[in-house]
Amino acid sequence: MNNIKKPIVIVGSGFGGVNAALHLRKNNADFSILVIDSKTKFEFKPLLYEVFSNEIKSWEVNPSFNSIYANSGITFIQNHVNFIDFDKKLLFLKDDLKIEFEYLVLSTGSSPNDFSIKGVKEHCSFFSTNNDQFSLKKLLDKPISVGENNKIFIIGAGPSGVELACKVSDLYKSKFEVIIVEKTSEILNNSKIFNKEEAEKSINKKNINLMKNCSVLEITDEQILLSNNFNDIEKIPYFEVIWTAGIKPNLPEFNKQIQKINNKILINNNLQLQDFPNVFAIGDISQTDSNNGFPVTAQVAMQQGEHVAHNIKLIINNEKLLPFKFNDNGEMMSLGIGKASISGIGLTLSGKFAFDIRRIIYASKMPKIGRGLKSTASWFLEKKSIFKSIL
Template identity: 30%
Template sequence: MNQSTHPTVILGGGFTGLFTALHLCHQRYPQPVILIDQKERFIFKPLLYEFLSGEMNTNQVWPRYEEVLDCSGVAFVQDTVKYVDLQQRQIELASGLCYAFSNLVLALGSAISYAGVEGAKENSIPFRTGEDAMALGQHLRQCLQCASQTKDPQQRRLLLTVAVIGAGPAGVEMAATLADLLPRWYDKLGGNSQEIRVVILNRSKEILKGDVNSQLRATAQKALRQRTVPVELMLEVSVSAIRPDRVEYKRHDQLEILPAATIIWTGGNTTHPIIKDLPIPKKYRDRAERIQVTPTLQLPEFPEVFAGGDCVAEGDNPLPPTAQVAYQQGAAIARNLKAIADGGAPQPVEVRLRGTLLKLGLGESAANLGNRLEITGRLGHLIRQGTYLQLLPAPVHKFKVTTEWLTDELFNRYSNSATQQQSARVLRWTGSAVAAVVLASSSLLLWRATQPAQFNRVWQPTGLPTLIERLLPASKR
């Protein structure tokens, strides 16, 4: 059979993989597309903290692939990749299914690295998936409930101590969120929230070291001190073992112990095992065994294979493993696949970093816009949320989540304090209302532009499609 009759297969349904599939759909890609992921649902990782805290719900942050892949040209297969044969252009899955491909997109992301720490995998809680967030939330609530009823001060202190391993962006965002969230939960149980401890343990002497968010270090440190319960920083410590009820670490060559009923691992990532097993020479890998790709995001010896996201290294200055990078790479891979299908040539990919966003507590964030302007607090939170909502997959999902979030932001959160601080709230509410109109309208127009048939089907009963046709100039239709 001719290779061109085989589908394009995408391995991994994270940002790179999912957005490659969605952009191929929107561009009317002529070949069938198969997206394979071991999970049933897409997880919007930057908003996973909001899912844990209840600021956003399951459908907003953790939608099913079948919901967001509303496209006849894309098929979703829930399965685990077992083996990739680049020479024969075949994929073998754990279920026994095999797929031949004409083009392949590697978007498997990364795996958790426990850095050889004894007991880390068995006794700490990761935070990468919706299941992780649900398990962590249930565990924390159980600890708080037990603490509210125990009379033993030592046991209560153990139950109320949370240890976060790692002070990268995930560790900082986690600690800041819990330092505001846990006191709220514990207060409802009648407990003394000031007994709660949230501790970050970090190997280096600085938080956010070597990270794209490093310019926000001073802001993050200040925010950690100002949480409902101040976050404690243990820097320059080396974690040697994690037990069910404690962290063992060395500081200045002295072994110390931190009793904690909750231990969260954010210590780092490693290259996905499937990527490590690919028959790719060392000269096309970096130190972490990630794949070196060409400027067009193709494998040097297998031009029919594209790769993006956390599993690749592009050039001498690898891009940070962030959502904005993966999103842009997914869109670029789709453009190049479409160009090849149309008889053209793939083009070099230019990823533009537009700044960084860091969640620093409930309702507070820091936005570093283009490394030139830093906005913090409530406004930083609105910018962070609005930015991420615009990255949500599929216009229909984006619009639903945006309107739900804006309704909450504009009415539920501000209504209680409006009568007490009327004049101080007017400007903030007005600015948020403008943001609401912009976000909602842009989401509607993008939905209409990329999936006109679906847009008309959903909104026809309201008369909205007809109204837009009348309002928009012909050049914009």
């Protein structure tokens, strides 16, 4: 076993980072583990739509990192990592703080990508964080005057765009016209067929206007400029534009050029950086070159978090590292108030029952994440005695 003098440092305490830290701690009481995150609270993003619709309270899905790591022996520091020197094994944080590491796990996640389209940053709302959902709700709750434009454009018909459109439509159908704009000819290009079909049914039923084969050229303070396949340009006034069309990895700066793929950190099958075997990168910020990459999901980040903990133990013990294998446990989608669709884990299911199961699965998947989610699960378990036999 290698003698470790400096800590194992995890930068980013989202789905990947929390799982890495807790699994590292689980079987290795003597490891010194330090977690750094810019925020004070965990964000359970898959349930952000339900926080937006008040179906879940934000405290239930945003436990503080202090509560997650309490009594675990894991040290948590709230700070932002700006720069990493891989050669000196040194992190440079805000306020001139420097931290040395022996092994490093990067799990800093992603944020919305505006693809440098003019006006997106200045004029759009986003839906990626708890602050985003709070600001959006505040904006949409504002009264609109008679004759004022009532069009809400949601850009991108991926899971985020479709799930958000369904909630916005259910919550504000008497007030706003909801329009989804999608560049390609299909919605949910990478989703399971069952979920795609259920989403299409929901979009039709809710009278959400779906503009396919339509790209955003520019957003001004009053209008959205769209172009179709024939390069016809349309300028449409809006009440609000919500940008859910893509993400980019959150990367600190590095002392060396590192290998990247699709702007993400290129990792090998053991989740290590190619040129720095003591550095691992997991979740939304990393990709292997063996395929198109794994889905950019919490499920992948969580599994990689657990795997990286195992591989760090192996590397410390001078043993051979194991390649990461993704175990696809299916896909769940929120489709409006009290409705969802599930495909995988041996079942396809939609509607109210799928909504309840989705919440239970999310709550029970992360029992260590905090009291909030545990209470969500127990609330359901009490209400739905049927699940007592399933779980």
